[in-house]
Amino acid sequence: MADDRISLVFAALADPTRRAILTRLTEGDATVAELAEPFDMSQPAVSRHLKVLERAGLISRTRRATARLSHLEAGPLREVTTWLARYQRFWDESHERLDELLAALQGDRAHDDRNGTDRR
């Protein structure tokens, strides 16, 4: 995924209403009217959020009679999750603290060796 696309996906996810719309779409495709109702929002406001989601590739839209149906496209969510997974080894704080402790101990030892310090 190109850098710009990842940025678009993260930006689209940086809004609680847009995340709630995605959650609603996991239950099935929905019209703008159906999406607006539970959020107590105007349809133009929902439409603006849908445009951001569509630009990020997180939804696709199709026409059903006079209504436009929004459909969840989860592919970009998988891609940003793959990006996030790189940091998994830094999540385990105890592991991280252990690394820091080891680095500090090695640092102390190197410092002592350089200075010929008598360690007690």
Added chain:
Amino acid sequence: MADDRISLVFAALADPTRRAILTRLTEGDATVAELAEPFDMSQPAVSRHLKVLERAGLISRTRRATARLSHLEAGPLREVTTWLARYQRFWDESHERLDELLAALQGDRAHDDRNGTDRR
């Protein structure tokens, strides 16, 4: 994680320079000068990005002599990944297509039953 916090984390990640800074910090803590150099950015520009990352809880900052060191805090990355994992079952497109196909078939059958259509 509160809704606002998730939004802050996603917004912080919605910039390629900030993501590159996080990647650099996986190699170890760094000063503003050290972070500015590879990105060919001014230190004030890097500082602005660091403020956004700090507000989202993605870095912590400590003082070393006259310099401020940035340290990666991966906890919020774990939390947003947990949020994204909810959508995992929608990632498998073949699975999704199968569901759609089944729904369409069931819809056809219900339609046929209602209309007493003779199926050949």
